[in-house]
Amino acid sequence: MRGKVITSVKDTQLIEKRREQIVKAAISLFKNKGFHKTTTREIAKESGFSIGTLYEYIRQKEDILFLVCEAIHNDVDLHLKQVIDLENPSIDHLITVVKSYFQLMDEMQDEVIVMYQEIKSLEEKTRTYILQKEREMIQMLKQVIVSCTPHYISEMDAELLANNIFVQGQMWGFRRWALHQQFTLESYTERQIQFLLKALSIDTDEVDV
Secondary structure (H helix, E strand, C coil): CHHHCCCCCCCHHHHHHHHHHHHHHHHHHHHHHCCCCCCHHHHHHHHCCCHHHHCCCCCCHHHHHHHHHHHHHHHHHHHHHHHCCCCCCCHHHHHHHHHHHHHHHHHCHHHHHHHHHHHHHCCHHHHHHHHHHHHHHHHHHHHHHHHHCCCCCCHHHHHHHHHHHHHHHHHHHHCHHHHCCCCCHHHHHHHHHHHHHHHCCCCHHHCCC
């Protein structure tokens, strides 16, 4: 889908390098000023090149927001694929996946907040594509829940729990102004895993949270 953003540059490695710079700069600026109040000239300056160079890699400012959202989802998707092992399912593995995902969300707090604050500014077709990538990641979590749970769980319950995990990880960033006063990342993760295990009717005394 990166091909969706038209560029006049032919060097694919250079395109990736420059777009990584653009995304990093845009996240910083969008966090502080918001998408609409940030200019392409500011993004170019923060990226380390001229406005003319910037427009060799994008067509319009909305392309930058798309690249930001896509880059964030690609990072999360890659992380989940690396940590999930459906060949060796167990409750311990489910816990490992949840802990790893929560840790990633802690590292990507600013990125996730920027994405959800600004995604409404994307065109409907583009926004639908970005949200579909999110649905695919939720399905990955659902597969882990189903495969790692030692007893039957309905499709509906597995779907809901997968959504819960996805949102709970993001909530650490969204609600950090409140949660960070009461919890460390470790204690927050532990409590959320305990709630998950109870929902799955698994004795928390039998596993190492």
